[in-house]
Amino acid sequence: MPRRNGIQAAAPADIEAPLRSRHDLHWLAMRLFRGIAALDHETVRQHGLTVLGYEVLVEIAGRPDRAQADLAATLGLGKTALGEVLGELEAAGFVCRHRDPGDRRMRIVRATDSGVAAMTAAAAQLQRNEDEMFFGISRADREVFFAVLQKVSAGPLKERTLSTLRNERLRRPRAG
Structure with a gap:
């Protein structure tokens, strides 16, 4: 194989097998994630939601009358980011916010009937999408697939967030 700038180039046979098999976890997970993300985005958009808005709405509907700060902590969102999402949901009529009578500094969030209806309709379509994705795969x-995903996601990577990974990348010494 020819050298360029003193570096030996890889022979096509050296890289052909990995490209053909594509059995590595990262590639498979990213392919799955991208497909699901695109489909989920389109599905929730049809119901006037964003994917994050849908997730926030699901959390609110599951535990009504929650303090906004508690909701931010549960979802792992900053107060500003959550405030923006709640503003969008409130403008769409999907949630309402009011001051906590016991602590005027706190805001309580509740899903509206139209918010629950949009969430329920989106959830039904998301389930149909999932059923189509798993067509031909036994129950x-x-x-087993879901059980393994739950175990892996609850393991050592549970606390590793994207921001943590970004911070580690920034601290890494640069080569050369």
């Missing part, structure tokens, strides 16, 4: 294999 048993599907349950």
Whole structure:
């Protein structure tokens, strides 16, 4: 194989096999994530939501009358980011916010009937999407797949957020 700038180039045979097999976890997970993300985005958009708005609405509907600060902590969002999402949901009529009578500094969030209706309709379509994605895969294999995903996501990577990974990348010494 020819050298360029003193570096030996890889032979096509050296890189062909990995490209053909594509069995590495990162590639498979990213392919799955991108496909699901695109489909989820389109689905929730049809119901007047964003993916993050949908997730926030699901959390609110599951525990009504929550303090906005508690909601931010549960979702792992900053107060400003959550405030923006809640503003969008409130403008759409999907949530309402009011001051906590016990502590005027706190804001309480509740899903409206139209918010619950939009969330329920989006959830039904998301489930249909999932059923289509798993068409031809047995219920048993599907349950194993979900069980493994839950174990992996609850393992050592649970606390590793994207911002943590970005910070580590910034601290890494640069080569050369």
